[in-house]
Amino acid sequence: MAYSNSNEKHSATRFADLGVLPKRMLAPIEGYDKSPLVTLEEAVKPLIKIVPKVERNVFIVKQNCQEPEDDLTTDESASIMLYTYESMPHEDSLYVKLNNSLRSEQRKNLVPWFLYLRLVLTALARLPPECSTILRGVKEDLSTEYSKGKTFIWWGFSSCTSSIEVLEDEHFFGKTGNRTLFQIHSTTAKDIKNHSFVPSEDEVLLLPARQFQVTSCLDSGNGLHIIQLKELKPPYDLLEPVSVPTSSVQSKKSSQGKSPPIAEAIGGQLTAIQLQPQIKSTFNIPANATWAQNGVTIAGGHWKGDATNQLNEPCGLFVDDNQTVTIADWGNHRIIQWKSGDTTKGQVIAGGKGQGNGLNQLNHPTDVLIDEETDSLIICDQGNRRVLRWSRRSGTTQGEVLIDNICCFGLAMDEQRYLYVSNNEKHEVRRYHLGEKNGTLVAGGNGNGAGLNQLSNPHYLSVDRQQNVYVSEHLNARVTKWNKGEKEGIVVAGVQGQGNALGQLNNPSGLFLTESGTLYVTDSWNNRVMRWTPEAKQGTVIVGGNGSGAGVNQFDLLRSLSFDRHGNLYVADKDNHRVQRFSIV
Structure with missing residues (x-):
């Protein structure tokens, strides 16, 4: 894939940002849902001392969100785009700081993030869930850490893609050396391509506190390990669900999209014998x-x-x-x-x-x-x-x-x-x-x-x-x-x-x-x-x-x-x- 600016070539670190699996169960992510919905500028004020140049980055992404898709507001779309924005150095990126806090045992570290989490999770809640198989990869062998049958939780946001082309690029996953490809069957992922700073990456985002089970592990040779995961639904919410208010934009969408009563027929397909x-x-x-x-x-x-x-x-x-x-x-x-x-x-x-x-x-x-x-x-x-x-x-x-x-x-x-x-x-x-x-x-x-x-x-x-x-x-x-x-x-x-x-x-x-x-x-x-x-x-x-x-x-x-x-x-x-x-x- 072709890259249009220097920010894009650093996106590989976001797709590979797995973090270390905790040895102990963490407390659920909650409290943010009681915060008010505010503009993105207001949401990042508590983060000024945590995320370098965050106010400047908000200004940058908002210029790309003046006509947002998927019936999101400008602030909602920009909150997602801000997550995908890569800073230099990489460690200054908002998503790095946020995911470190989400993976921390100290839930008090999340308090400065509450306003931003309320806004971005509201935006993501407006997008339909993707029931599909998505991909993410890292340039190391993680086969021993993710053994067949293992159940685990990824506490941070997880950037994935729907396109193998993205991972095959040398900036991302490449075609040589030790590599682990995660093939994830998800039922809750969100397609954020329309709101990503780099739309060509076909990014699909997994929300925090998602639980998975390893269903298959394959050593494909040439250093490539393929690990298949299925998303599980835990008995209790590990991420407190956000209440999504009905906006004027959404009301318009709902009035246009009402379906008539289910018709009496069904249909057939193409790729089989049919x-x-x-x-x-x-x-x-x-x-x-x-x-x-x-x-x-x-x-x-x-x-x-x-x-x-x-x-x-x-x-x-x-x-x-x-x-x-x-x-x-x-x-x-x-x-x-x-x-x-x-x-x-x-x-x-x-x-x-x-x-x-x-x-x-x-x-x-x-x-x-x-x-x-x-x-x-x-x-x-x-x-x-x-x-x-x-x-x-x-x-x-x-x-x-x-x-x-x-x-x-x-x-x-x-x-x-x-x-x-x-x-x-x-x-x-x-x-x-x-x-x-x-x-x-x-x-x-x-x-x-x-x-x-x-x-x-x-x-x-x-x-x-x-x-x-x-x-x-x-x-x-x-x-x-x-x-x-x-x-x-x-x-x-x-x-x-x-x-x-x-x-x-x-x-x-x-x-x-x-x-x-x-x-x-x-x-x-x-x-x-x-x-x-x-x-x-x-x-x-x-x-x-x-x-x-x-x-x-x-x-x-x-x-x-x-x-x-x-x-x-x-x-x-x-x-x-x-x-x-x-x-x-």
Whole structure:
């Protein structure tokens, strides 16, 4: 990533600011919530002798917050930006001083921070929680300190990112030497990119006093240790919740964003076998088929951006019989369509009105399906915790809510038009009949874990003609098959655990199931697409596997995949901000 000023190259220290895990339980963080809400200038007055040049820094960040996003006030947005501002020397940064106080056993050290904490935590409370997997890394080996099964609390704020590109920069995490990568499944993190002093870092912030458990540890070789964490909910609040007053800005937002009653239908997804592609596509890809090893960019590929010839971290995709590709453009909060043969630009067909919760807006969509029965898009609007139906008829400007209050990720539909939705907050998959609100549990539902009756961060889905469900488990490094009516799944890909061997997977994501039962999987962190035939102990790499990169035979963090009716392969290459097509040979 490119850096625009000297402040940015020091941000690496903020992302690596873990602190030392305390040996004793600390007292909860409380008292600040009784403080009044004041301007940022007033909030930092008690900090003048603690944080050098804090008044000057407030002036600087406020110049960037005159038109804040997400319906925050200028002071609220600036309070977040002040946290991300790096001073020189690094030790003078506000976040360093604040986190040292949050991690101290002496809770009296927090008293001068109460006004600032009241303001910044109020601002963060106005942002929606992110139910996603986020990253942070340090240039040292912490594998012995964070052993599998360990439960701990990070008492300070924790800066993370949603983009592996950020960490790969040498100023941050790099690609050589001893390194520890934390892969965190969080349900409460806040996306602060719109309020960061360095927006290009895609910063996601964990609030103080978050509890986690180590679910997996992997020595990947070359000095890289990958530690997977899941966020826990302690029985009592360790950070006293802040009371968020209703401002005039928020009242306006609420009146615009009210949803109508939940509609009677549900929807389906794209990256799996899905109802429509599987029924309409009568071809069955031969189990020994091969593809060109160099891909062709058919959407995006002009770096990250929101122009119609660009994508921003594409996730889900759907290919119809005309080879038109419909893409869930995650970072641009829109659904965009690229017609076959036109690689110059796409057409926005849903969202694209900025990040928000209005019915004409989307918030980090992860999946999309075309339901031809109703001529509609079905969208997993993950950031808004809802599934939408969006008519494709001319003149449609907004969607309707089908399922609400769900941390959805992937969707699929079977031949009987049942909808399947993965929930990576509850670690389960449910099947919905038209008109149902609660659905029927078909996979997982027994908490986050690696047991055969459990799922861990389920991503995309496939459903066969017998209504057996295939689930990619992002954090269990496996794909499981759940036969209809069964309470346990069967591991059908990644049978040898997490890693880069042919019998292993590392954060699998997209799925496609053929009529013969052959499964195609995007092996996200190994940057390869694999084929697993029924009952195979090992998979076959069909494209990729050439390391992380932007070459025509490389990927950088894969998401979904699909095939057209001719057998050509389409892959969402997330952090290269493109969709690649590989022609069948």
